[in-house]
Amino acid sequence: xxxxxxxxxxxxxxxxxxxxxxxxxxxxxxxxxxxxxxxxxxxxxxxxxxxxxxxxxxxxxxxxxxxxxxxxxxxxxxxxxxxxxxxxxxxxxxxxxxxxxxxxxxxxxxxxxxxxxxxxxxxxxxxxxxxxxxxxxxxxxxxxxxxxxxxxxxxxxxxxxxxxxxxxxxxxxxxxxxxxxxxxxxxxxxxxxxxxxxxxxxxxxxxxxxxxxxxxxxxxxxxxxxxxxxxxxxxxxxxxxxxxxxxxxxxxxxxxxxxxxxxxxxxxxxxxxxxxxxxxxxxxxxxxxxx
Amino acid sequence: xxxxxxxxxxxxxxxxxxxxxxxxxxxxxxxxxxxxxxxxxxxxxxxxxxxxxxxxxxxxxxxxxxxxxxxxxxxxxxxxxxxxxxxxxxxxxxxxxxxxxxxxxxxxxxxxxxxxxxxxxxxxxxxxxxxxxxxxxxxxxxxxxxxxxxxxxxxxxxxxxxxxxxxxxxxxxxxxxxxxxxxxxxxxxxxxxxxxxxxxxxxxxxxxxxxxxxxxxxxxxxxxxx
Amino acid sequence: xxxxxxxxxxxxxxxxxxxxxxxxxxxxxxxxxxxxxxxxxxxxxxxxxxxxxxxxxxxxxxxxxxxxxxxxxxxxxxxxxxxxxxxxxxxxxxxxxxxxxxxxxxxxxxxxxxxxx
Numbered sequence: 095x096x097x098x099x100x101x102x103x104x105x106x107x108x109x110x111x112x113x114x115x116x117x118x119x120x121x122x123x124x125x126x127x128x129x130x131x132x133x134x135x136x137x138x139x140x141x142x143x144x145x146x147x148x149x150x151x152x153x154x155x156x157x158x159x160x161x162x163x164x165x166x167x168x169x170x171x172x173x174x175x176x177x178x179x180x181x182x183x184x185x186x187x188x189x190x191x192x193x194x195x196x197x198x199x200x201x202x203x204x205x206x207x208x209x210x211x212x213x214x215x216x217x218x219x220x221x222x223x224x225x226x227x228x229x230x231x232x233x234x235x236x237x238x239x240x241x242x243x244x245x246x247x248x249x250x251x252x253x254x255x256x257x258x259x260x261x262x263x264x265x266x267x268x269x270x271x272x273x274x275x276x277x278x279x280x281x282x283x284x285x286x287x288x289x290x291x292x293x294x295x296x297x298x299x300x301x302x303x304x305x306x307x308x309x310x311x312x313x314x315x316x317x318x319x320x321x322x323x324x325x326x327x328x329x330x331x332x333x334x335x336x337x338x339x340x341x342x343x344x345x346x347x348x349x350x351x352x353x354x355x356x357x358x359x360x361x362x363x364x365x366x367x368x369x370x371x372x373x374x375x376x377x378x379x380x381x382x383x384x385x
Numbered sequence: 386x387x388x389x390x391x392x393x394x395x396x397x398x399x400x401x402x403x404x405x406x407x408x409x410x411x412x413x414x415x416x417x418x419x420x421x422x423x424x425x426x427x428x429x430x431x432x433x434x435x436x437x438x439x440x441x442x443x444x445x446x447x448x449x450x451x452x453x454x455x456x457x458x459x460x461x462x463x464x465x466x467x468x469x470x471x472x473x474x475x476x477x478x479x480x481x482x483x484x485x486x487x488x489x490x491x492x493x494x495x496x497x498x499x500x501x502x503x504x505x506x507x508x509x510x511x512x513x514x515x516x517x518x519x520x521x522x523x524x525x526x527x528x529x530x531x532x533x534x535x536x537x538x539x540x541x542x543x544x545x546x547x548x549x550x551x552x553x554x555x556x557x558x559x560x561x562x563x564x565x566x567x568x569x570x571x572x573x574x575x576x577x578x579x580x581x582x583x584x585x586x587x588x589x590x591x592x593x594x595x596x597x598x599x600x601x602x603x604x605x606x607x608x609x610x611x
Numbered sequence: 612x613x614x615x616x617x618x619x620x621x622x623x624x625x626x627x628x629x630x631x632x633x634x635x636x637x638x639x640x641x642x643x644x645x646x647x648x649x650x651x652x653x654x655x656x657x658x659x660x661x662x663x664x665x666x667x668x669x670x671x672x673x674x675x676x677x678x679x680x681x682x683x684x685x686x687x688x689x690x691x692x693x694x695x696x697x698x699x700x701x702x703x704x705x706x707x708x709x710x711x712x713x714x715x716x717x718x719x720x721x722x723x724x725x726x727x728x
Contacts, residue, residue, distance in 0.1 A: 123655055144457065145605040161603070167460040175608045177458035179451055186395075187455075193391045194459035239460070264653060268646050285615060289657040306658055310617040366616035 095119060096141070096241065096273065101150035103136045110136035112297035113150070118275075120240070123267060123287055125305065126277040128294035129377050134277045135173070137294065138243050141275070142171030154241070167196065170237040172230040174246045180219040184212065184229055188236075195237050202266070203236035209258055223250030231259055235266055243275045260284055281370045291369075295377045305369070312367030312375060313349055316342040321360050332375035344375050388461060388469020389476070392452065396444075396473075403440065407433060415492065423503035429492045430507065431569050433485045437521055438528045438562060441477055445532020448474070449540055449601070457606050467598060474529050482521035486514055489571075507571020520565050520573045523586040527561020530593040537600040540607065554596075560589040612652055619654060623662030628671060631686050632694065638684045642672060 096118040103111040111133045118124060128134045139145040140152055143160045152159040159165045178187045184207070192198045207214055210228045212221075221229065230247050248256050264287055267274060278284055285291070285305055293301040301308075312332060315322050319341040326343050333344035344367060349357075354364050367375070415428050448470055456466045493509035496502045509517075535554040539547035564582035565575050575582045613619045630636040645663055649656035663680060666672040671686045683689075710720060 122657065139605070143462075146603045161462045161464060163462050163465060166457075166462050169460060171458070173608065177454045177606070177608075179455065190391060190395070190455065191459050193394070194388075194456065194461055237460075260653065264655075265650060268650055268656060282615065286613065286619065286652075286654045286658075289655045305655070306618040306620055306661065309615050309619065368615040370615070 095153075095155055097153040097156075098137075098141070099151050099153065101137070101140050101147045101152065103133070103140060103145065104148040109297055111140065111147070114297075114299050115150075116292065116299055116302060118273065118290075120273045121271045122273060122289040123263075124273070124275045125281075125285060125288035125291045126275055126294065127279075127281060127291060127373055128277075128300075132294040132377070133297040134294050135245055138171060138245055138275065138277065141241075142169050142243055144171060168240040169243070170195075170234050170239040170241070171243045172234040172245060172247055174227070174230070174249050176218070176226055176230050178218050178229070181217060183215060183217050184221075185214040187218065187229065187233070188214065191233055191237060195239070197238040199236050199238055202238075203232055206232045206236060206262060209262065210255060224252060224255055225250075227251050228255060228259075231262075235262065238266075238270055239272065241273045241275075243277075245277045246279070247276070248278065248280060256280075256283065260287060263287065281373055282368070285369050293373060293376060300376060308369055308372055310366040311348055312344055312346055312372045314342055314344050314365045314367060315357065315362055316340065316365070317357075317360070317362035321362060325357050325360070325362060332372075333378075344371075387472075388456060388466055389472035391456075392448070392469060392473040393476070395452070407436060411488070411492075415496075419496075419499070419501050423501050423506070424496055425503040425505045426569065427489055427492060427507050427571055429488045430485070430567060430571055433488050434521065434567055434569070437481045437485050438524050438558070441481065441525050441529035442532040442558060444477060445474070445529045445534075446536040447532075449533055449536040453540065453601065453604075454606055463601055463604065467601060470533070471594070474533065478522070478526045478529050482518050482525050485521050486518045489517070490514070505570070513573075516573055517567060519579075519583075520567045520575070523561040523565045523583060524558070525561070526557075526590055527586055528558040530590045530597075531555050531558035534593045534597050534600075537597045541600045541604050554593070557586070557589040557593040560586045613654065619658050620662035620665060623648070623659060624665045624669075624671075627662075627666060628690050631671065631682055632690055634687075636682050638682055638687065640682050641678075642680050642682065644679055 098114055098116040101111055101114045101116075102109065114133075114137060126134050126138070136145070140147045141159075143152070143162075143166050146160055154162075154165045154168075157165065159169070188200070188203050191203075192200050204214075210232070212225055212228050212232075216225075218226065218229070227247055227249050228251065231244065234242050234244050234247065248259060251259065260283070263274070263276075276284065276288070288305045291301070291303060291305045291308060292299060315325055317325075317340070319336060319339050322341040322343055326345060330346040331343055332346050335342045349364070357364060411429055411432065414432075415424065418424055418428065452470075453463070453466055456469075457463065461469075489507075490509045490511070493502070493506075496506065497508070502508060531554055534557070535547075535551055538550035538554055541547075542550070564577060564586055565579065568574055577585070613622050627636065627642065636642060642663075643651065645656050645660040648654075648659045648663075652659070663672065667674060667680065670683055671690065672680045673683050674680050707717075707720075710717075
């Protein structure tokens with residue numbers, strides 16, 4: 095069990111993470127979603143003990159994680175910038191990981207390099223953005239740590255590389271179940287891999303739920319303005335669009351079939367909301383929070 | 386594998402190259418100087434003696450800026466890294482002065498065999514080997530401490546604060562070199578009674594180590610080297 | 612394969628039911644394990660497990676410990692009965708609604724259906 099208790103991270107006057115309490119059962123794949131600047135990377139830095147929270151603690155199985163050798167040894171945090179020296183060769187970076195990480199699987203690391211067609215003799219400085227991301231993915235997966243955190247590890251990867259990444263991630267997770275946290279902006283591409291989703295917004299956790307519970311959670315109702323508004327009373331409205339008498343509202347929550355049938359008889363049309371649309375509605379500046 | 390052993394593995398190549406270059410320069414330079422007549426000074430004491438101060442300074446800076454981030458990224462705690470750093474640094478600090486002494490001995494003996502030592506050449510006496518070593522050691526330890534401390538300051542704070550901290554950070558190195566040294570002419574110098582000078586240097590080094598620990602024990606791991 | 616507008620575990624359950632109804636999966640035939648299913652369709656295994664658990668709950672599949680999951684002998688009949696029950700409400704009613712909107716009478720529909728016989 096990974097727990098964050100009242101974690102706050104401040105940079106001077108800026109509050110990047112604001113009093114977050116979050117409980118993550120282990121051995122699941124989590125998706126961490128949030129807009130740029132929502133505090134994802136800061137939160138992950140605290141989870142991985144890269145940064146001591148300004149307030150609050152991170153506990154792994156009830157023990158404080160910060161500077162705990164066993165917990166830090168069991169945590170891999172791959173940042174998009176890669177924590178390697180540019181002059182190092184890929185091979186040397188993997189070698190260091192093998193020396194320092196008891197769970198490292200060197201054979202698997204080389205298999206991954208083959209799959210991604212990356213030459214281990216290359217220097218980090220000579221790699222393209224996508225190839226650097228691949229090195230990050232290899233370091234993260236081959237570490238086989240009980241907690242593996244991949245922060246936007248797909249940056250610069252082409253569609254083929256991303257597909258390989260998702261496939262290898264899932265295959266290795268099936269063979270070696272562990273806690274994997276993936277932060278991403280490409281929701282539609284990877285959401286099927288996530289068992290649970292955490293959405294951050296302005297330093298806070300907006301939502302933490304099973305991914306499947308969010309599919310079709312939102313619904314759009316379209317029709318004559320008056321009927322739509324009448325139908326929406328009592329529902330949380332996430333978004334609104336009106337054009338010459340026709341109104342489309344996005345509602346939060348699942349409607350029961352009777353309600354939908356009643357609406358359809360009144361001339362309304364319903365459409366379920368995909369995960370990405372739900373995310374956009376939940377995290378966009380709510381200019382019109384109407385009830 | 387331990388932090389210190391991994392550091393040694395990472396530095397092995399650089400250390401070997403450094404040693405090879407030093408050796409080639411030494412042999413070439415002394416051979417050239419010998420052509421002009423008897424050698425009046427110890428080239429090795431001048432070059433390797435200086436290297437025993439400034440190379441540890443650079444090594445200290447690199448150890449923190451290159452490796453803290455990469456080791457923590459591989460699941461090593463800051464405290465484990467610092468312990469390994471102390472072990473590795475102690476290895477450098479103990480071995481380097483010994484290499485200087487041994488090199489001086491070899492140079493002195495070889496030039497003696499060819500009867501190529503001028504009167505002013507600081508002849509190596511085996512009975513003074515320990516004293517020579519103990520007069521080289523404080524500066525090496527001091528500069529290594531200073532290198533580590535200064536880069537810890539830059540790692541922890543913004544650059545301009547790091548710059549301000551260079552002055553106090555330089556103390557261990559300056560104490561080590563200023564109070565005890567082997568001069569270019571091979572003279573063993575202690576500007577205060579040796580025991581007191583050594584104690585003062587040791588205090589500066591210990592304070593430097595404590596300050597480094599304070600700076601790095603809970604430092605945020607940055608995205609770049611400094 | 613799956614859309615993200617309804618829970619995937621329900622889509623999985625529906626897909627397997629369709630395979631049983633169409634005869635692709637037969638009585639007492641073993642179905643994929645959740646891990647095989649997850650790897651094949653690139654989805655989270657917990658999601659797949661939930662879909663399979665739903666089918667076990669409904670009696671469509673049964674478990675043999677240590678071996679895997681199999682199609683219940685009664686499943687095809689039961690599923691067919693359920694679908695037949697829902698056919699009029701879920702498949703036909705929307706057709707009749709649309710017919711009414713565009714002004715097609717029930718007679719016309721009956722006539723059309725008669726010609727298809």
